[in-house]
Every structure is written in C-alpha cells, then in structure tokens.
Amino acid sequence: MASDALDNSVTLCRSCDLVIRKRALPTGVRALCPRCHTQLYDTPYCSINGMLALCITAIIFFFPANTYPVLELEFLGSMRTTTVLEGAIAVYQQGYWVVAIAVMTAAVIAPGILLVSILVQIVIIKYGLQHSFLRSVLKQALKLQGLLTQLTMLEIYVISFLVAAFNLADFATVSFGFGTFCFTMLFIMNLFLLREYDLEHMWSFLEQ
Amino acid sequence: MNSNPNNSTLGKQIGLTCCPTCNKVTCAESACCSRCDTKLTIRDYASLQKSWALLITAAILLIPANLYPITTLTNQGKVTQDTIFSGIAHLVKTDMIPIAIILFTASILVPLLKIIGLTIYLTAISFKLPISKKNLMIGFHIIEWIGRWSMLDLFVISLTVAVVNMGQLLDAKPAPAATAFALVILLTQLAAKVIDTRLLWDRLESKNDSRTNT
Ligand SMILES: [Zn+2]
Ligand SMILES: [Zn+2]
Numbered sequence: 001m002a003s004d005a006l007d008n009s010v011t012l013c014r015s016c017d018l019v020i021r022k023r024a025l026p027t028g029v030r031a032l033c034p035r036c037h038t039q040l041y042d043t044p045y046c047s048i049n050g051m052l053a054l055c056i057t058a059i060i061f062f063f064p065a066n067t068y069p070v071l072e073l074e075f076l077g078s079m080r081t082t083t084v085l086e087g088a089i090a091v092y093q094q095g096y097w098v099v100a101i102a103v104m105t106a107a108v109i110a111p112g113i114l115l116v117s118i119l120v121q122i123v124i125i126k127y128g129l130q131h132s133f134l135r136s137v138l139k140q141a142l143k144l145q146g147l148l149t150q151l152t153m154l155e156i157y158v159i160s161f162l163v164a165a166f167n168l169a170d171f172a173t174v175s176f177g178f179g180t181f182c183f184t185m186l187f188i189m190n191l192f193l194l195r196e197y198d199l200e201h202m203w204s205f206l207e208q
Numbered sequence: 209m210n211s212n213p214n215n216s217t218l219g220k221q222i223g224l225t226c227c228p229t230c231n232k233v234t235c236a237e238s239a240c241c242s243r244c245d246t247k248l249t250i251r252d253y254a255s256l257q258k259s260w261a262l263l264i265t266a267a268i269l270l271i272p273a274n275l276y277p278i279t280t281l282t283n284q285g286k287v288t289q290d291t292i293f294s295g296i297a298h299l300v301k302t303d304m305i306p307i308a309i310i311l312f313t314a315s316i317l318v319p320l321l322k323i324i325g326l327t328i329y330l331t332a333i334s335f336k337l338p339i340s341k342k343n344l345m346i347g348f349h350i351i352e353w354i355g356r357w358s359m360l361d362l363f364v365i366s367l368t369v370a371v372v373n374m375g376q377l378l379d380a381k382p383a384p385a386a387t388a389f390a391l392v393i394l395l396t397q398l399a400a401k402v403i404d405t406r407l408l409w410d411r412l413e414s415k416n417d418s419r420t421n422t
Contacts, residue, residue: 012219012226012233015345016409019217019224035216036345036409073371075378082370087363090370096382102390103366106359143229143244153359159310160363166307167299167364168371171283171378203230203243 013038046198052122054196058189059115065186066108069177070161073168083179084108084157110151111190117141117148118193125205135206142202149194154187218409225250252404259403260330266395267323273388274316279365281372282379289383292316292361314360315389322358322396325351333408341408352400358393362386 011020015038022041025031030042069081082090084107092100121141128134161183165174219225224233225248227241234241236250277289290298292315299308325347332339365382372380 010224010233011231012224014226014228014231015405017219017226017406018409019219019222036342036405037349038345071367071371075374078374080371080373082367087366087370090373091366091382091386094369094382096386098387098390099362099366099382102359102394103362107363139244143246146229150356153356156357156359157363160360160367163307163310163360164364164367164371166304168368170302171372174371200231203232206243 011040013040041200042198046196046201048122048125051118051193051196052126054189054193055115055119055122058186058193059119061182061186061189062112062115065179065182068179068182070179070183071164071168072175072177073172074175075172081177084183105151106153107157110148111154111186114145114148114152115190115193117144118197121202125202129205129208139206142199142206145199145202152190154183154190158184158187220250220410251406251410253407255402255404256330256334256407259326259399260334262395262399262402263323263326263330266392266399267327269388269392269395270319270323273319273385273392276385276388277383278361278385278389279368280381280383282376282381284378285376291385292389311361311364314357318354318358319389319392319396322351322355322400326396326399329408330403344408345405348400348405355393355397355400358389362390362393 009022011022012018013020013033013036016033016036018033018035020031020033020040023031025041025043027043031040032038033040066084069083070087071082073080088100088104088108091103121138124134124138129138161176161180165176168174219233220236223236225236226233227244227246227248229246230241230244232241232243234248236248238248240246241248274292276291278292279290279295281288281290296308296312296316299305299311328339329344329348329351331337332344365386368380369382372378
C-alpha cells in the first residue's frame with residue numbers, strides 16, 4: 001500500500017497523520033482535514049507574473065515605509081517625528097535590546113528578507129531552473145519560507161500606529177506621516193502577495 | 209469522506225510519513241525528505257518535554273512582566289511608572305475604551321489564554337485526559353493564530369519611546385517588564401511551534417473517535 005500511495009493521490013494531515021485521498025477542488029475552495037480541521041491543500045491559483053508585479057511593488061514601498069516618519073508629535077511648539085527604524089533603535093539605546101530585536105525582526109528584517117526571497121524564487125523559477133546551483137538556492141529559500149512568513153508581523157504594526165497615536169493624544173498633538181501611508185501600502189501588497197503564493201506549487205517546480 | 213481508504217487510517221500504519229518542512233509524503237523508512245533534505249521522524253516524542261520546558265519558563269516570566277513597570281513616563285518633571293495593567297486602567301479612566309480593549313486583549317488576555325490553553329493541551333497529551341480531541345485541536349489552532357498579536361504592545365512602546373523624547377518636559381522610556389514581556393511572547397510562540405500535534409491523535413481515546421483502526 002505504501003508504494004501505490006506515493007503517486008501523489010494520497011496526502012497526510014500534518015497535524016494528525018490521517019491518510020486522505022486527494023480530490024479535485026473547485027476554485028477558491030480549500031480542503032480541510034475531516035478529523036482535526038487543519039488546512040490540507042487548496043486549488044493552486046498562483047500566478048508567477050502576478051506575484052512578480054506584487055513583489056516588486058512591495059519592495060518599492062519597503063524603503064519609504066521604513067525611513068519616512070510614521071508618527072509626528074507636536075508639543076509646546078516643538079515637533080518630533082519617528083520612523084519604524086528609529087522606534088527600534090530608541091528602545092535599543094535605552095538598553096532594551098531584547099525588545100529592539102523583536103521589533104526589528106517582526107517589522108523590518110523578516111518582511112525585507114521575505115520579499116527578497118520571494119523575488120529570488122520567482123526569478124529562478126522563470127529563468128534559472130536548469131542550473132543546479134540556482135536550484136539549491138531555490139530549495140533553501142523554500143525551506144525558509146514558513147519561518148519568514150511567521151516572523152512577518154506587518155498587520156500588527158499597522159494597528160500599533162493607531163494605538164500609539166491615541167495613547168499619546170492625551171499629552172500632545174499627534175499626526176501620521178508619509179511613512180504610515182507607505183507602511184500600510186507595504187502591508188496590503190504583502191497580504192495580496194502571500195494570498196497568491198502557494199508553497200506546495202512552488203515546491204512542484206523543483207520536482208520537474 | 210467515503211473516498212478515504214478507511215475513515216481513520218494513519219500514515220504511520222501504512223508506512224508513510226509527512227515531511228515537517230515541505231509536507232511531502234514519503235516512505236517512513238527513508239531518513240531524509242527526498243525534496244528538501246529535512247530529517248524525518250514518524251513522531252517527535254521529545255517535543256512534549258521541549259514544549260513543557262518553554263511553557264513553564266514563559267509562565268514564570270509572566271509574573272515579572274505583569275508586576276514590574278513596562279514604561280516610565282516623565283511629564284513636567286514628574287516621573288510615573290506604568291505596569292501593563294495600570295497603563296490600561298489609565299486608558300479606561302480617560303475614556304479611551306476601544307484602545308483599552310485592544311491593549312487588554314493583546315497584552316493580558318492573549319498571553320494568559322495562550323499559557324492556560326497550551327497547559328491544558330500538553331496535560332491532555334501527557335496524562336491522557338479525556339477531553340475531546342476536536343476541541344483541543346480547535347483551541348490549538350486559535351492559540352497559534354492569536355499569539356502573534358501580543359507583539360502589539362512592544363510596537364507601541366518602541367514608537368512611543370522614539371517620538372516622546374523631550375527631556376524633563378515630556379519623556380517616555382521602556383522599563384524592566386518590557387524585556388520579560390518580549391520573552392513571554394517568544395517562548396509561548398516557540399512552545400506552540402515545537403509540539404508534534406500528531407501525538408495528540410495517537411494517545412487520546414475519546415468516545416467520538418473510538419472506532420478502531422484496521
Ligand atoms: Zn488532521
Ligand atoms: Zn521535505
């Protein structure tokens with residue numbers, strides 16, 4: 001039984017090890033494990049060119065999102081602004097490097113590496129699948145994908161702009177900067193990019 | 209469901225296993241995944257101990273995270289230190305209820321629910337408690353999903369510290385609980401990540417799932 005099940009018609013639930021026979025799904029439907037409701041697979045609608053466009057747009061927004069002011073505070077006539085990067089540096093300078101590393105990783109480093117990694121994956125799939133070195137780069141990138149998506153917390157950072165602004169409204173006049181717009185756009189591009197992205201489909205390019 | 213070979217055949221029973229990194233189905237005898245070279249194990253029994261260790265450390269750190277101040281605020285020369293709880297209580301007093309609810313959920317409710325939830329989950333596996341597996345698994349999926357929202361407070365602190373920096377007039381600084389809180393988030397996320405959830409379905413026998421396998 002083991003050998004005839006290996007022909008891709010059967011899959012295992014990764015949460016509970018149940019054997020599931022794969023069936024064709026209508027578009028937009030995702031198969032759940034009948035026993036534990038873990039996601040199993042969905043119809044791959046991953047378009048490489050669409051992803052490339054989204055990925056490049058997101059990378060363009062990435063730089064202003066991190067370097068332009070996201071919050072502006074006016075207090076007794078003087079003006080203070082902060083960027084996402086300065087936020088992490090400020091806690092680091094106070095000696096709270098654990099917090100600084102957590103903030104940097106979740107808001108700047110992981111999203112940045114994630115975007116570059118997806119760009120590299122797409123370029124290799126489009127042009128470089130015949131080189132063995134590039135294939136191994138693609139393999140490493142796909143192995144890292146799960147970790148990088150987990151560490152990327154752009155959506156939470158977007159909400160934190162609002163919370164911080166309301167928190168400070170008590171003491172001073174607070175407004176949002178150009179960086180807030182770019183960061184929100186970066187979040188939206190990233191959201192659509194990851195909705196289009198299908199890890200199983202990306203792995204299948206390596207098996208050809 | 210009729211299309212399944214049997215309603216409750218496990219991969220383990222027919223000599224198949226699923227790669228933890230790339231989800232490829234492989235023969236259980238092979239040592240490495242043929243697609244991504246990850247080491248394969250049919251079940252990771254050590255994952256329970258690892259998860260317990262991380263969870264207990266996180267539970268201990270939750271105490272300083274809530275008792276010690278998380279921010280120090282200087283306003284016109286007057287220094288006040290806020291714990292997570294007093295910060296939220298202050299927001300309630302100033303009528304910013306929606307923000308208070310968001311912060312309360314992210315900083316108090318989520319870490320606490322996560323630690324309690326994971327403790328129930330791990331106890332159920334380790335001591336074979338008769339709790340419905342389906343409910344445990346639904347709880348586990350919720351825990352995995354909401355856990356990251358605790359980061360919200362750290363983001364707010366970092367933005368506040370950077371923008372409120374005007375010497376004696378108005379100044380905000382992080383305080384010791386911030387590090388403890390960051391570690392609680394990190395450790396609980398790891399504790400949920402390392403558990404081999406397949407162990408739950410192997411070990412527990414509940415009424416709705418007692419039909420025996422072939
Ligand atoms: Zn399952
Ligand atoms: Zn693999």
